[in-house]
Amino acid sequence: MMRKILFLVFAIFLLCxxxxxxxxxxxxxxVxxxxxVSLYNGTFEKSENIITRNRIQDASIVINGKRKAIDSTQWIDKDTTITQLVFTxxxxGTYLAGVSTKPRxxxxxxxxxxxxxxxxxxLDMLEARKRQDLLEEDAVESYQKHVKAIYQVGKAKTQDWSAVLGYPIEFVPKVNPYEKYSGESLALQLLLDGKPLPNQLVYADYLQPKNSHSHESEAHSHEHGESTHSHDNAKQEEHSHTSGQQLRTNEEGIVEVQLPEDGIYYVRTIYMTSVDNHEELTHESKWATLTFEVTHKHGSDTHTHDEDHHHESSFPKWIFILGSVVLVGILFFVFRKKS
Amino acid sequence: MKIVYHSITFLFFLLFPFLALAHDVSSADQEILRAGGLLAYVRVGATHMLTGYDHLLFLAGVVFYLNSFKDILKFITIFTIGHCITLIGATYLGVTANEHIVDAVIALSVLYKGFENLGGFEKLKITSPNLLAMVALFGLIHGFGLSTRLQSFDMGENQFLAKILCFNLGVEVGQVLALIPIIFIIKYSRKSKHFSAFYKAVNWYLVIAGIGLFFYQMKGYFMGH
Structure with missing residues (x-):
């Protein structure tokens, strides 16, 4: 018993x-x-802990239909907070990368x-606890995380974005994210053990490539992992990991994520169930995230640059150039006549 | 007279290729930066200088006033040092400002140069500020404009300083490429007996363009907020 208690205390402080x-x-x-590619362990904006290699159950990259495992020695720790993989x-093609961690x-x-x-x-679990009058019950939770990223190399599109990695929970797009553009939407299917997961809360948000909003200045943490992680600022009630779109999967496990602007999009969900008749665990959760980037179309008919940021291109330069030459010519004739 | 005609015609054909470049430079640049390595930053820096008419107009104003190659080299060097300081420093430190405001100040530098070249200070019986110091000051401002432009792109975090330096290198390449025909036109037009009229025409044009660009940027600032 003491051993279990010590393990749990250890887990609070050391596991993430x-x-x-x-x-x-x-x-x-x-090419x-x-x-x-960095493993961000915290929020999408700030990583708080590295991922130790022995936690990684699977790390793969899929291209041209071939899945290649990432050797654990390829991961490096940038510092004490970010684990990275450098690759060329x-x-x-449209690449898919995935990492799956062991339950803890x-x-x-x-x-x-x-x-x-x-x-x-x-929220569904919180509601269930309220309904069942279990809010005073402590919990021992088994959690596991399964994350994917889809990135585009060069112009050629491949079908690898649709690969199912066989993780306990994972997002699978219904169309190539790199054939979607800002202003459109992207359908994602959430699979639990390979099957569509209906009625599941999903959160989607994005960071603009530059001048994105940041939570770094805010004290922000939960006691749910390797380091203390608690919400202790005045905006506690307003702040959460659930900014952006709150969606719920339909009967086919599909959510439609809106892509209002250019940016790096991140979609997340935590599927949690109660565990009955287990001597240690009370809950089990499976976490999934998917990240990808969205840009805009570049056709002349679809050009939608923000004028405030790209005002130079909004000015018709050909008018400026022709006008300049004509003006210099007119002025020249005026001054020549004067002289 | 013929020489000046040739100069104006040459000016037109010199600028003509920019008509093609002028469309959608920002989005194209962003795609180049996304897809390319450090060389992409050199390319975008050069392109921005070659298609950034405010910088070119100011440079033309500076060069127009100068006669000797030694003076041109001196002033351009000072201008280059100035814009390198703010381009590299501001970008690296993440110092930025509203692009419209910065570009409005750059427009005023164009207006200032035309005004000075036309002897505006003498006519107003005001002692004109030290020319070299003003060029250095405007170099700093133009560099800050280039920096705000660079910072409007998604640069990522990798090789951040190298990217800034490569963009800066591209700006210098673009500046040299722009200066060659500008100096050629001015040198060529000096041979004409109508050079005085051409000189006035170009510098009055700088004043008008400076005012026009200033109001254009201010309109953008107020309409965009």
Missing amino acids: SHDLYLKMDSYFLD NQEAV PQKE NIALSADKFNSYLEHDGV
Whole structure:
């Protein structure tokens, strides 16, 4: 018993169950361009912990229908918070990268568990606890995380975005995200053990490539992982991991994510169930995220640059140039006549 | 007279290729930066300088006033040092400002140069500021304009300083490429007996263009907020 208690205490301080994402500076790469994919363990904006290699159950890259495992030695720790993979894509195509972590347990007091359910958007479980009058019950949760990223190398599109990695839970787009543009929407199917998961809460948000909003200045953490992670600022009630679109999968496990602007999109969900008749666990959760980038169409009929940021291109330069030459000519004749 | 006609005609054909480049430079640049490595930043820097008419107009104003190659080299060097400082420094430190405001100030630099070249200060009986110091000051402002432009792109986090330096290198390449025909036109037109009229025409044009660009940017600032 003591051993279990010690393990649980250890878990609180040393194990991490923050959101996990595969994040890149840009999801548009060129062939032979060195790129870095980072495991962000915290929020999409700030990683708080590295991922130890022994936690990684699977790490794969899929291109041209072939799935290649990422050797654990290829991962490097940038610092104490970010684990990275440096790679150089050799072929054009729509790549899929995935990482799956092993389940781990965490013990939480009732208050902490309720707070985590609220701030991480596990609202169905929170409601169930309220309904069943279980809000005072402590929890021991088994959690596992399964994350994917889809990135485009060169111009050629491949079908690898649709690959099912066989993770316990995973998002699978219904169309290539790189054939979608800002202003459109993207359908994603959520699979639980390979089957569509209906009526599941899904959250989608995005960061603009530049000048994106950030939570870094805010004290922001939950006691749900390797490090203390608690909401202790004045905006606690407003802040959560659930910013952006709150969606719910339909009967086919599909959500339609709106893509209002250019940006790096991240979609997340936590599927949690109660565990009955287990001597240790009270809950089990499976976390899934998917990241990709969206840009805009570049046809002359679809050009939608923000004038405020790209005002130069909004001015018809040909008018400026022709007008300038004509004006210089007219002025020249005027001054010549004068002289 | 013929020489000046040739100069104006040459000016037109010199600028003509920019008509093609003028469309959708921003989005094209962003795609180039996404797809390319550091060389893409050199390319975008050069393209921005070659298609950035405010920078070119100011440079033309500076060069128009100068007679010797030594002076041209001196002033261009000062201008280059100025814009390198703010381009690299502001971008690296993430210092930025509203693009419209910065470009409005750059437009005023064009107006200033035309005004100065036309002897505006003498006519108003005001001592004109030190020319070299003003060019250095405007170099800093133009560099800040280039920096705000660069910062409007998604640069990512990798090789950040190298990207800035490559963009800067591209700006210098673009500046040299732009200066060659500008100096050629001015040198060529000096041989004409109508050079005085051409000089006035171009510098009055700089004043008008400076005012026009200033109001255009201010309109963008107020309409965009």
